[in-house]
Amino acid sequence: xxxxxxxxxxxxxxxxxxxxxxxxxxxxxxxxxxxxxxxxxxxxxxxxxxxxxxxxxxxxxxxxxxxxxxxxxxxxxxxxxxxxxxxxxxxxxxxxxxxxxxxxxxxxxxxxxx
Amino acid sequence: xxxxxxxxxxxxxxxxxxxxxxxxxxxxxxxxxxxxxxxxxxxxxxxxxxxxxxxxxxxxxxxxxxxxxxxxxxxxxxxxxxxxxxxxxxxxxxxxxxxxxxxxxxxxxxxxxx
Numbered sequence: 692x693x694x695x696x697x698x699x700x701x702x703x704x705x706x707x708x709x710x711x712x713x714x715x716x717x718x719x720x721x722x723x724x725x726x727x728x729x730x731x732x733x734x735x736x737x738x739x740x741x742x743x744x745x746x747x748x749x750x751x752x753x754x755x756x757x758x759x760x761x762x763x764x765x766x767x768x769x770x771x772x773x774x775x776x777x778x779x780x781x782x783x784x785x786x787x788x789x790x791x792x793x794x795x796x797x798x799x800x801x802x803x804x805x
Numbered sequence: 806x807x808x809x810x811x812x813x814x815x816x817x818x819x820x821x822x823x824x825x826x827x828x829x830x831x832x833x834x835x836x837x838x839x840x841x842x843x844x845x846x847x848x849x850x851x852x853x854x855x856x857x858x859x860x861x862x863x864x865x866x867x868x869x870x871x872x873x874x875x876x877x878x879x880x881x882x883x884x885x886x887x888x889x890x891x892x893x894x895x896x897x898x899x900x901x902x903x904x905x906x907x908x909x910x911x912x913x914x915x916x917x918x919x
Binding site for chain 1: 813830839848850851854906909
């Protein structure tokens with residue numbers, strides 16, 4: 692089974708702190724993604740990566756950056772956390788599959804910024 | 806751009822009732838279509854998928870048929886159970902992309918009462 696793990700299930704940080712959210716997948720997938728999930732807005736793509744050291748902006752990249760130094764690990768960084776970044780963050784991975792582009796999700800990190 | 810529209814709910818049904826959750830989409834090219842399910846406190850799990858027109862995806866008693874003429878992918882189940890209570894997301898991936906993220910609907914909260 693594909694496994695995608697995220698470093699924390701719940702996280703509480705203060706405004707202005709630098710926050711790291713870590714994601715690791717064990718299936719040698721090329722593609723990795725970070726989404727945020729908010730009530731009434733569904734899932735929105737923040738950043739994605741299709742290879743080590745490669746990254747692409749998604750729909751809402753402002754206030755975030757990412758790092759992918761190893762194939763299995765994709766980190767989301769909040770340089771200076773703000774209260775409007777309180778949300779559920781979901782990591783996903785997928786193989787290069789030109790048929791279905793199915794993604795596999797981690798359990799999520801619920802981040803609260805106070 | 807791509808978009809997915811689904812009924813937001815909450816949808817409340819009695820056990821053994823028939824379920825339909827509507828999903829329509831707008832996309833360029835020939836997308837793959839997905840239904841994901843999110844149980845309380847968990848990440849998203851793939852429920853079923855269809856990769857071309859007239860395909861039917863099915864899993865755990867749920868079904869959805871890819872209708873290109875009506876740009877729809879409605880989720881159905883003949884007899885729901887309390888354990889089906891969850892949030893259901895319709896999503897698409899544009900076959901023209903490679904590593905792009907999925908486009909999600911806003912999710913439908915389903916509540917099944919005993």
